[in-house]
Amino acid sequence: PPRREAKLAAACPGAPPRSRARVVPIGDDRRRALVLRAGESTRASIAPGEASQLRFSVGVRGKGDTLAVQLSLGDERERSTWERTVRADESWVTGEIPVPAASGSTLQLTVTSEPLRARDRDARLVVAAPRLVTPTDPAAGGAPYIVLYLIDTLRADHTPMYGYGRDTMPRLAALARDAVVFENAYSTAARTRPATASALTGLYPSRHHARLGYGIDDSVETLAETLRQAGWSTSAYVTNGNIFAPGFSFEQGFDRFQTVRGARQNNYAYSGEINEVLLPAVRAGADEPFFLYVHTIDPHSPYDPPEGFAGKYRDPGYAGTITPKTTRARFLRTSVQSEADVSFVRDLYDEDILYQDAMFGELLDTLEKSDILDRTLILVVSDHGDEFNEHGGWEHGNRLFQEQIRIPFVVRVPGEDSVRGRREPTPISLVDLVPTVLGLYGLTAPERVQGRDLSAALSAKTGWVAMDPLYAEEATDIPGGDLRTLIDRRWKLIRRANSPEDDAETSYQLFDIESDPTEQNDLSTTERQRFEQMRAALRERSRAASTPTRPATAPVTLDERTRRQLRALGYVDGD
Numbered sequence: 001p002p003r004r005e006a007k008l009a010a011a012c013p014g015a016p017p018r019s020r021a022r023v024v025p026i027g028d029d030r031r032r033a034l035v036l037r038a039g040e041s042t043r044a045s046i047a048p049g050e051a052s053q054l055r056f057s058v059g060v061r062g063k064g065d066t067l068a069v070q071l072s073l074g075d076e077r078e079r080s081t082w083e084r085t086v087r088a089d090e091s092w093v094t095g096e097i098p099v100p101a102a103s104g105s106t107l108q109l110t111v112t113s114e115p116l117r118a119r120d121r122d123a124r125l126v127v128a129a130p131r132l133v134t135p136t137d138p139a140a141g142g143a144p145y146i147v148l149y150l151i152d153t154l155r156a157d158h159t160p161m162y163g164y165g166r167d168t169m170p171r172l173a174a175l176a177r178d179a180v181v182f183e184n185a186y187s188t189a190a191r192t193r194p195a196t197a198s199a200l201t202g203l204y205p206s207r208h209h210a211r212l213g214y215g216i217d218d219s220v221e222t223l224a225e226t227l228r229q230a231g232w233s234t235s236a237y238v239t240n241g242n243i244f245a246p247g248f249s250f251e252q253g254f255d256r257f258q259t260v261r262g263a264r265q266n267n268y269a270y271s272g273e274i275n276e277v278l279l280p281a282v283r284a285g286a287d288e289p290f291f292l293y294v295h296t297i298d299p300h301s302p303y304d305p306p307e308g309f310a311g312k313y314r315d316p317g318y319a320g321t322i323t324p325k326t327t328r329a330r331f332l333r334t335s336v337q338s339e340a341d342v343s344f345v346r347d348l349y350d351e352d353i354l355y356q357d358a359m360f361g362e363l364l365d366t367l368e369k370s371d372i373l374d375r376t377l378i379l380v381v382s383d384h385g386d387e388f389n390e391h392g393g394w395e396h397g398n399r400l401f402q403e404q405i406r407i408p409f410v411v412r413v414p415g416e417d418s419v420r421g422r423r424e425p426t427p428i429s430l431v432d433l434v435p436t437v438l439g440l441y442g443l444t445a446p447e448r449v450q451g452r453d454l455s456a457a458l459s460a461k462t463g464w465v466a467m468d469p470l471y472a473e474e475a476t477d478i479p480g481g482d483l484r485t486l487i488d489r490r491w492k493l494i495r496r497a498n499s500p501e502d503d504a505e506t507s508y509q510l511f512d513i514e515s516d517p518t519e520q521n522d523l524s525t526t527e528r529q530r531f532e533q534m535r536a537a538l539r540e541r542s543r544a545a546s547t548p549t550r551p552a553t554a555p556v557t558l559d560e561r562t563r564r565q566l567r568a569l570g571y572v573d574g575d
Contacts, residue, residue: 155385215248224253
């Protein structure tokens with residue numbers, strides 16, 4: 001799409017017009033890159049400012065091809081040069097060039113490549129968007145590092161920060177004592193792709209369009225794009241096909257977008273497998289301000305904790321038929337016969353959470369050993385939770401009950417002693433994440449962002465602000481699959497229909513989630529005045545959150561490898 005090409009080209013100095021700048025995969029590592037033919041050269045003018053280095057990555061696309069690559073930076077007085085022979089069977093090769101000490105206000109960056117053999121003439125050189133860097137001093141002030149850690153399928157009420165009886169997350173709980181815990185945080189949807197897109201764009205699903213087979217609309221500006229334009233390096237490490245599948249456009253704004261495929265269940269990766277790739281990259285990039293987005297998939301079903309964590313909570317005397325391999329909704333619907341079965345499934349889920357927490361702890365340890373933990377803004381959230389038969393179902397999707405959309409939301413703002421250990425009851429939404437992060441750094445959120453900037457309260461500059469009622473939605477092609485909910489303090493209204501406009505076959509449920517937190521008692525017929533107020537407010541909020549048009553792009557066609565991964569996670573349609 002033209003707009004997306006323009007955004008990518010703007011990030012690549014000297015990019016030729018149209019279609020030469022793109023997201024380029026080498027293996028499972030996608031990077032924003034400029035593509036050049038073998039033997040082709042390009043030149044760009046760069047104003048280095050206070051930067052002391054130019055950093056970049058290069059790769060070769062072809063069948064066994066090899067290129068001699070050279071990048072040089074400088075002016076007529078002095079130049080710095082980087083040279084390397086790069087093969088097509090290598091992964092991305094990183095490099096850096098020192099900014100010449102005697103340089104003027106404008107330098108020339110020149111990129112050239114030469115084929116070593118006649119067969120190499122069809123190769124392509126790819127140069128991942130170069131960036132100017134001034135290495136940071138760990139002893140300096142400020143918080144130039146940002147980590148968004150998203151734990152797929154983690155429901156709030158199975159964590160100790162939210163009153164759970166088991167200590168399933170000791171590392172996160174310890175961090176929370178130094179952070180702000182939002183006691184009433186909500187997702188925007190009960191599915192991974194629309195909820196995660198809301199966290200990265202500040203938009204509701206019907207505005208960013210990442211649902212129903214579609215990805216993030218190309219006209220949308222992501223958090224990574226905004227931060228990269230402001231000077232951060234940006235990277236993502238993702239192990240859910242609903243996010244990493246090519247075409248869903250979650251890579252927008254990331255210098256590096258790393259898919260992590262694991263060894264189990266058709267590439268369903270453990271979080272430890274993410275750390276094998278993630279932690280070395282964190283150590284290597286610790287001298288540069290970065291935005292890091294990590295999307296882990298434990299404790300997603302099937303609930304199959306690894307050795308060392310399996311058996312921590314489950315009843316050793318359990319004699320039922322459920323096994324870790326069969327803890328997917330399509331099996332559980334017919335296999336669960338007793339409360340012991342339900343408890344066994346919950347125990348496995350909790351063991352997965354305990355493992356996930358240990359892997360999160362490894363990241364915290366790496367940040368600390370790199371001397372940057374105390375300068376890192378850390379946000380830990382989930383996209384949604386899972387149901388354990390509370391309302392007659394399993395896993396997630398097609399419902400907007402608390403177990404699916406109430407999520408953990410923990411923010412550690414370094415240097416803000418006055419808000420440490422704070423437990424904030426005011427409800428917030430995933431759409432508030434983007435404007436709040438940008439507000440903490442004095443950056444303006446994209447014009448169309450629908451969330452609220454809560455940075456003043458997080459930085460103790462103001463008291464907390466009152467929130468409007470929270471909203472979440474889901475739209476599927478299932479009859480009755482258009483769901484909308486509004487949460488106004490203790491009251492929650494859920495609307496189920498065939499479409500946003502269909503009132504003929506619409507049903508409503510009204511709950512008092514303060515006195516009935518498990519949503520078992522529908523009050524829509526007994527609290528008529530409250531019901532009418534909530535229905536009118538939900539109708540208005542739904543209109544405000546939505547756009548009347550569908551995305552211009554076609555639905556994404558998944559490759560077979562991604563389909564296998566999603567099937568292993570229990571998805572049928574990949575949404």
